[in-house]
Each structure stands twice: as C-alpha cells, then as structure tokens.
Amino acid sequence: MASLERQQRMGKLLVNGALLFLVLLWTIPTLGLFVSSFRTREAIQTSGWWNIFPHRAYVTLEDQTINPREAGLDPTGPMLVGGGEVTFEELREGFQAPDGRYYVWVGNRRIGRIEVQERRWTVDWDFTTSNYSQVLSGKDFEYKRPDGSIEIIPGDDFVSAFLNSLAVAVPATVIPILVAAFAAYGFAWMRFPGRRLLFILVVALLVVPLQIALVPILRDFRSLQLNGTFLAMWMAHTGFGLPLATYLLFNYISTLPRETLESAFIDGASHFTVFRRLILPLSVPALASFAIFQFLWVWNDYLVALIFLGGNPETKVITQRLADIVGSRGNDWHLLTAGAFLTMLLPMIVFFSLQRFFIRGLLAGSVKG
Amino acid sequence: MQQTTQQDAPGAGARLLTFILRLALPIAILAIAFMVMLAGFNFLRAGDAPKWLVVLVAIAWGVGGVAALYWIFNWIVERMGDPWVGRLQPFVFVGPAAAMLIWFLALPVLRTFWISLFNRDGPPEGWLNWSDLGGSFAALGERFVGLNNYIAVFTDRLMLEAFRNNIMWIVFGATLTVVFGLLIAVLADRSGFERIGKSAIFLPMAISFVGAGVIWNFIYEVRPVDAPQIGLLNALVVAAGGQPQPFPAWTAIAPWNNLFLILIVIWLQTGYAMVLFSAALKGIPGDLLEAGRVDGANEVQIFFRIMVPYIMGTIITVSTTVLIFTLKIFDVVWVMTGGQFGTDVIATQFYRQSFTARNSGYGSAIAIVLLIAIIPVMIYNLKQFREQEAF
Known part of the structure; x- marks a missing residue:
C-alpha cells in the first residue's frame, strides 16, 4: 500500500509541476512587457528585463x-x-x-x-514612470541623450486615443445588445411570417467572415459620407456582432419559464412592457456575458478601425495608435511596452472583475464571423 | 402568414398595407436613427467642447437614441388598434436586427461576389441607365472580366504562398491550440491551484492582437552578435551558444518562420479551448471514471478511452471555432511582419489587394474564396440547428 501512496504523491507532484511550468510559460511574455514598461530607455536598450531578478x-x-x-x-x-x-x-x-x-x-x-x-x-531596479507620461501626453517630450544633446520626441497622445476607444466601444457594445435583445424576444415569444427563415439567416451568418463585407460597406459609407466617424464604427460593429448576439440571447430568452410571461400577458401587459419589465432584468447574466465578449472584441479590434476610421489622428483608437508606434518607431521599446500595457489595462480590469460572466458567455457561445 | 390570416382574414387592401408597413417599419426605424445620430454628430463636430465631454455625449446620444426609437415606434404601433399590433409589433422587435444583418452581412456576400467579376475598378457605380440600356451594359462590359480574378487567385505565386501559410496555420496553430487546451484542462482539474492556473492561461484572451504583437516582437527582438540581447528568445539562444536570429523574419528557414507567428496565436487562444474543455470534463460522471479505474485502466487509458469520447462534441465545437479563427487570421501577421518574409496569409492578401493596391475585383475574389472555405462549417451549424430543436 505504501508504494501506491507514493505513486499517487508522485503523480500529484508531476501534475502540479507540469501545470506550473505551463503557467509560467504563459505568463512570462506579459510579465516581460509589464516590467519593461517601467524601465528607463537606456536600461531597456542595453540589458534584458530579466536583470531585475x-x-x-x-x-x-x-x-x-x-x-x-x-x-x-x-x-x-x-x-x-x-x-x-x-x-x-x-x-x-x-x-x-x-x-x-x-x-x-x-x-x-x-x-x-x-x-x-x-x-x-x-539587481537592476532603476524604475521610472516617464515612459507612461510620454506615451499618454500629446505634448512634445525632451529626451537628453547620454552625450548631452537633446532630442524632441512627439508625445503619442494615448489619452485621446483611449477616449476615442471608449467612444467607439461603449455604444458598439450596448447598441447591438439592445437590437439583439429585441430581436431575440421577437424570435422567442412572437409568431410572425418569415420567423424561421430569418432565424436560419442568423445561424448561417454566424461564421461569415467580416472581410466579405468590408468593400461593399466601405462604398456605402463613402456615399453616405460616414467614413471616419464613430457612427460608422458603431454601425459596422453592430452589424458584425448581431448574429452572435441574437443567437446567444435567443438561446437564453427562449428558455425563460413560460408561466411567468403568460401570467403577465393575462394581466394585460403588452409585449413591450413584458420585455422591459420582465425579460431584460431576467436576462442580465446573458446580457452581461455577451457585453463583455463584444466589448473586448471591439476594444481590441484593429481591422475594422483601420478601414472605417482611417488615418485621421483625431479619431484614432488605441490599437491604431499602438500599431502606429510599431510601424514608425519599432525600436523605441520604452514607448512600445508602455503603450501596449495601456491598451491592455481596461480589458484586463473588465476581464478580472467579470471573469465569471465572460466564461459563461463562452460556454453558451459558438463562433463569431 | 399562418397566424394573422387565420385570425381575421383581412381583405386584399389590408394585406397589402400590412406588407408595406412591415417592410417600411424597420427601414424607417433605421433611417430615422441614422439621421438623428448624424445630426447629433455634426452638432458635436461643429462645437469646440473638451474631448471627454464629446465622448460622453456621443455615448449617451448613440445608446439613448436607439433605445428611444424602439420605444417611439412601439408606442405608435400600439396606438394603431388591435389587428395591427399583432401584425406589426413583431417587425418593430425583429425588423431592425434583420435589416442590419441583411445590409451588413447577407447582401455584402452577393455584392462582393458581383464586384469580384470585374477588373480592379469594380463595376461602375450607378451603371444602370434605363434610357440607355445598351450604353449601360457596354460600360459594364468594359470592366467585366468573368472568373479571371478567381483564376488569378489560384495561380498567383503570392496567393499560393498565402494558401500554404494558412494551411500551416491550421495544421499547427489550430491543432496545438486544441491539444494544449485539452492538456491544461486535464492538468488543472487535478492540480492544487486550478483557479489561478486557469486565470493565468486565460489572461491573454483579453489582450489585443496588436498588443500581443508588441509583446512577442519584444521576445523575438534581435541585437548584433556582440551586443547584449534584450529579447528573451535570442538571449536564451546566445546563452546556449547559438547565433542570434531575427525569428519571424528569418527567411533562411522559410516557410518555418511562420511558426513563430503561429506560436503567438496558440498563446492567445489556448485559454478559450481550455475553458470549454474544462467545463466539459467536469460534466463527466464520477462513477464512469471510477468504474474505469476499478477495471484497472491507467490514467492515460482513462483519458483516451473515457474522457475524449465523452467530450467529443466539445472537441468538435472548439476545433471548428479555432479553425475558422486561424483561417481568418490578420492582425498578428499585419503587425508583426506586414506579410513580408513569406508570411502572407489570405486575409493580409485580401487587405493589401483591396485597400493598398486598390484592386477591388481581385480583393473581392479573395474574400469569396475565404467564405467558400468556411461554408462547410456553416452547413454543419445549420444541420445542428435543424436537429437540436423544433424551432
């Protein structure tokens, strides 16, 4: 029996060891970025971030x-x-x-x-926050080279990009949820001609790659003079996010207990009242899980912003701004690391505080086009 | 038309009116929403308010505007009296979503296919002129190239390279994501720190591709041989006595340099696979596993003979999701290498042809090919949907 016990203990050790190894492997890239974003420009350029150990x-x-x-x-x-x-x-x-x-x-x-x-x-513990102030501000930044000369570096104005990202992401999360919730209620609780056909369309469009829509929609937006506006982004993300939103919310709303609703109808409530007073409050878990999903998707999106917002520096979102630094100053690691960490800040907060809902959304979900 | 006709059998005039109103309602909601928002935007743009205020107003405007519109249209329909509420209300609820879906996804499939039959300028806009049909079609014919774009897609050297790379993405990226996800889910299930371990693996899901590009560019950073390496990978290579290499741009090992990009997506996506597998594994009844152990199966046998067959449905779901995802991969490649050094994929080629080279016919053909590659999954989804419920 003793040998069996030892075998079990060995197995436990092996499992924990292997998982720890994988966890470290998965964490080190982000850790390196985080540490580097607080190191000075010279330190990043001349030594590896692991020198803090x-x-x-x-x-x-x-x-x-x-x-x-x-x-x-x-x-x-x-x-x-x-x-x-x-x-x-x-x-x-x-x-x-x-x-x-x-x-x-x-x-x-x-x-x-x-x-x-x-x-x-x-240990190299010469930390600074100047990388962040430089990236956040829109003002020029003076850098004193080791030889004493001064280099003027334009700030990257991440504050304004952050606000732009918010202005895009919040409505582009709430609007599709609202539109999809109405539609999901309609599919689940109303009878109308074309209902089945329309829902099959929703399922079919789940996996359609959004690349297919970019050229025609860009033409439409050009003739409506919408290109480069937040409105264009809201509409595009609403359109592209709707199939998944409708599908997920329908799956949830259609399983709500029938009796509750029927008694409300008997009391003379209209569909609109039932939707607003009963369905929306009952669906909060599903709405929240899709909201997180869509918010992360829109916040992290680069392709849609690249095409519909374009190159106007006034409206650039945070991923565009970061990609700009990658393209123009790919060796300024002190700026890149700080900028990259700023783009992750909000998604990580959302992610850690609402992880439960997010995972539930994934489990209920399927595939997004 | 089943229900309404059974109820009150309206006359021809009423039916026509119903039809027109049903069609008009969603379009009216969208059109008014659009105009109201546009007016608000122009107002905001003209003003000189501080940025945060503009953002706040824009958010309230967009969200509140849409909600108010549903409310107003529902109010109007409810005032119309009994038969009309039943006939029209569903279209207030479902209509806007349906209209958006058709405008943004369904019609573009047909329109992109149509554009793909033309040369780089696409079909002339507003080509159809009823008073001069012959002239219209002549103008159309000048740019019409038939299936030539598709022939080009399957013969162009760069496209063939992109196809090859996408196959590598699927073979290595999708497979390893599923394998790692399953491995970690099984390990975490038996470990002493399941929650923290899973969170750490899952965290990259919250990171954008551009951000991940920066993280991994930093890991792959290369310095001259005699300077200290600041990229983790090259520091390890040098410590092991090797030569520093510019990994994703290392053309000497092409096409294997793609693996350094694929690694990034495995890192990003494994968390997703893990979460789904983890939930599925927890659904396996304990007595089933116990019975296997009593019969003398070892842990490896239990994994392959009991666990894997039991969660096969989840494995298929995760695999198709990851597969579609890798098929459409764009941002990582675009930020890391821009498609240089033999790392182009279908989506980067699509972007370059459509928006950089402004060759909309060819770009659209690439998008259609991408869609065709995904159609089997779409058919599978529809089949599942049909089987699972009496909708």
Whole structure:
C-alpha cells in the first residue's frame, strides 16, 4: 500500500509541476512587457528585463577607483594592476585581472582614472514612470541623450486615443445588445411570417467572415459620407456582432419559464412592457456575458478601425495608435511596452472583475464571423 | 402568414398595407436613427467642447437614441388598434436586427461576389441607365472580366504562398491550440491551484492582437552578435551558444518562420479551448471514471478511452471555432511582419489587394474564396440547428 501512496504523491507532484511550468510559460511574455514598461530607455536598450531578478554582474566599486598618478602607474609602459601586467591599450578595452576583478581605464592617457569592477549579486531596479507620461501626453517630450544633446520626441497622445476607444466601444457594445435583445424576444415569444427563415439567416451568418463585407460597406459609407466617424464604427460593429448576439440571447430568452410571461400577458401587459419589465432584468447574466465578449472584441479590434476610421489622428483608437508606434518607431521599446500595457489595462480590469460572466458567455457561445 | 390570416382574414387592401408597413417599419426605424445620430454628430463636430465631454455625449446620444426609437415606434404601433399590433409589433422587435444583418452581412456576400467579376475598378457605380440600356451594359462590359480574378487567385505565386501559410496555420496553430487546451484542462482539474492556473492561461484572451504583437516582437527582438540581447528568445539562444536570429523574419528557414507567428496565436487562444474543455470534463460522471479505474485502466487509458469520447462534441465545437479563427487570421501577421518574409496569409492578401493596391475585383475574389472555405462549417451549424430543436 505504501508504494501506491507514493505513486499517487508522485503523480500529484508531476501534475502540479507540469501545470506550473505551463503557467509560467504563459505568463512570462506579459510579465516581460509589464516590467519593461517601467524601465528607463537606456536600461531597456542595453540589458534584458530579466536583470531585475538577482543575477551576477560586474558592479563598479566607486570607492576603489584608482588614480594612476597617485598609485604610481605609468601608462607609457606595462603596469601592474590587480596582480597582473597590462598595457594602457589593453586596460582601456577592459582587463580581467588575476584577482578576479575587472579594471577599465576611463578618460585619456594623461588625466584618466581606473575603475574597478567586481562580479557581485545585483539587481537592476532603476524604475521610472516617464515612459507612461510620454506615451499618454500629446505634448512634445525632451529626451537628453547620454552625450548631452537633446532630442524632441512627439508625445503619442494615448489619452485621446483611449477616449476615442471608449467612444467607439461603449455604444458598439450596448447598441447591438439592445437590437439583439429585441430581436431575440421577437424570435422567442412572437409568431410572425418569415420567423424561421430569418432565424436560419442568423445561424448561417454566424461564421461569415467580416472581410466579405468590408468593400461593399466601405462604398456605402463613402456615399453616405460616414467614413471616419464613430457612427460608422458603431454601425459596422453592430452589424458584425448581431448574429452572435441574437443567437446567444435567443438561446437564453427562449428558455425563460413560460408561466411567468403568460401570467403577465393575462394581466394585460403588452409585449413591450413584458420585455422591459420582465425579460431584460431576467436576462442580465446573458446580457452581461455577451457585453463583455463584444466589448473586448471591439476594444481590441484593429481591422475594422483601420478601414472605417482611417488615418485621421483625431479619431484614432488605441490599437491604431499602438500599431502606429510599431510601424514608425519599432525600436523605441520604452514607448512600445508602455503603450501596449495601456491598451491592455481596461480589458484586463473588465476581464478580472467579470471573469465569471465572460466564461459563461463562452460556454453558451459558438463562433463569431 | 399562418397566424394573422387565420385570425381575421383581412381583405386584399389590408394585406397589402400590412406588407408595406412591415417592410417600411424597420427601414424607417433605421433611417430615422441614422439621421438623428448624424445630426447629433455634426452638432458635436461643429462645437469646440473638451474631448471627454464629446465622448460622453456621443455615448449617451448613440445608446439613448436607439433605445428611444424602439420605444417611439412601439408606442405608435400600439396606438394603431388591435389587428395591427399583432401584425406589426413583431417587425418593430425583429425588423431592425434583420435589416442590419441583411445590409451588413447577407447582401455584402452577393455584392462582393458581383464586384469580384470585374477588373480592379469594380463595376461602375450607378451603371444602370434605363434610357440607355445598351450604353449601360457596354460600360459594364468594359470592366467585366468573368472568373479571371478567381483564376488569378489560384495561380498567383503570392496567393499560393498565402494558401500554404494558412494551411500551416491550421495544421499547427489550430491543432496545438486544441491539444494544449485539452492538456491544461486535464492538468488543472487535478492540480492544487486550478483557479489561478486557469486565470493565468486565460489572461491573454483579453489582450489585443496588436498588443500581443508588441509583446512577442519584444521576445523575438534581435541585437548584433556582440551586443547584449534584450529579447528573451535570442538571449536564451546566445546563452546556449547559438547565433542570434531575427525569428519571424528569418527567411533562411522559410516557410518555418511562420511558426513563430503561429506560436503567438496558440498563446492567445489556448485559454478559450481550455475553458470549454474544462467545463466539459467536469460534466463527466464520477462513477464512469471510477468504474474505469476499478477495471484497472491507467490514467492515460482513462483519458483516451473515457474522457475524449465523452467530450467529443466539445472537441468538435472548439476545433471548428479555432479553425475558422486561424483561417481568418490578420492582425498578428499585419503587425508583426506586414506579410513580408513569406508570411502572407489570405486575409493580409485580401487587405493589401483591396485597400493598398486598390484592386477591388481581385480583393473581392479573395474574400469569396475565404467564405467558400468556411461554408462547410456553416452547413454543419445549420444541420445542428435543424436537429437540436423544433424551432
């Protein structure tokens, strides 16, 4: 029996170990981004973000700096440093001395000094929030290069992009839910000609790729002079989100207890009253789960914004703004990481606070076009 | 027309009126909604209010406007008296959704197909002139190319490359997403930290593709050989004694550099698969598993002989969803490589042809091919829908 118990304990360990490994694998990319967004521009460019963890590296010992003249070292010939012989040229490149330390000549031959570095356990904890203020603001930002010159960098105005994303995402979430809830109620509780045909259309359109609609809808919006407006985005996201919304809400609303509604009808309530007073409050879980789904989808969308909002900097949403930095300044990692984290902030808050509803929506759901 | 005709058998005039009103209601709701919102927008645009105020007003305007319209139209219909309420009210409820669906998804399928039969300019707009039919059709004929765009789609070297890449996306991306999702669901079910573990795997679902592109670009970042590597992957490669590589742009290993993009989507989508599998696994009756263990099956046998067959329905659902998803993949490729280095896929080709090269005929043909690839799933869905209920 003892061996069986040990076998079970081994199995438990294996399962937990494997899951922990996968969880780390899945978390490290986001962690790296988060950590880097708080590191200084120089630090990001010259060392990996994992240097915030304790590691062994050469650290300059400030109080040990050698003044060659005081120490009696003559740079014109070989010098005795750290227990080894070294020429000036070698020392300027950096010299690994026999005593384990690392010596570098800083400055010119006549008035330079020798810095002493030792390999020690260390952490790079030089954090800053200036990446965020630079990305958020619409104002120019002055960056002082190491050599003292000043570089003017335009701010990325994520505040305005964030507001634009809100202006797109909130109505583009609520409007389709409202339209779909009315339709789902109609499909579930009303009898009318064409009902079955229309619902088959809903099911068929669930998987239609939205790419198919982009060119014709763009033409329509052009003739209605809608391109580049939030209204165009609301309409597009409503249209593209409707099949899934209607399907999910119908599945929920059609299973609500019949007796409750019938007694309301007997009391003389109209369809509209029943919908507003009974169905909407009862459907809150389904409405919430689709709302999260649609909100994340719209907030994270890039393609629809690219096509219907276009290049106007006034209306750009946050994903567009981030993609702009990727395209134009793909090496400014301090800006990219901060910007990317800002785009994730709201979805993550929504996600963590409403995870339960979101998962329920996924379980009830199917596929989105 | 079953119910209304049985009830009160209206005369021909009433029937015609019913039909016209039913058609007109949804269109009227949408048209008025549209005009009201547009007026509001122009008003906002003209003003010089601070941004947050404009945003707040826009949100209230859009949401409130739509809700108010339903209310107003329902009020009008309810005032019309008894037979009309039954005839028209369903169309107040369902009509706007149906009209939006038809405008934004159903008609575009036909319109995109129509555009795909023409050259790069598409069919001339407003080509049909009743007083000069011959001239109209001549103008149409000038741009008409028949199925040539489709021939081009299946012969163009870049398109063939995109098809090959999409197949790689399906073979590796979709399969590994399902495999990892299932593996993690099984592990989490038996582990001591199920909730936290699942949340961590699920978190990337909340991240946009553009954001994920930045995250992974940073992991794949490459520096010159003698400089310290700041990208995690190249740092590991160098630590293991290898040469730093520009991974997604590493054309020497093409087409395998696509795998570095596929990895990103596996990372993003595994959480979705895991959640569905996890719920399905919890639905397996405990005695079924117990019976298997009593019969002496080991855990691997239990997994393949009991669990997998039991959750087959979920596996099919997840697989088709992920499959469609990988078939339409766009943002990741567009942000990471822009389709360079042999990483183009169907959707990036569609975007480039339709909007960058302004070749709308060819772009539309690509969109139609994408739709055709998805039609089997659509048929499967419809079949399921037919079987599951008496609608």
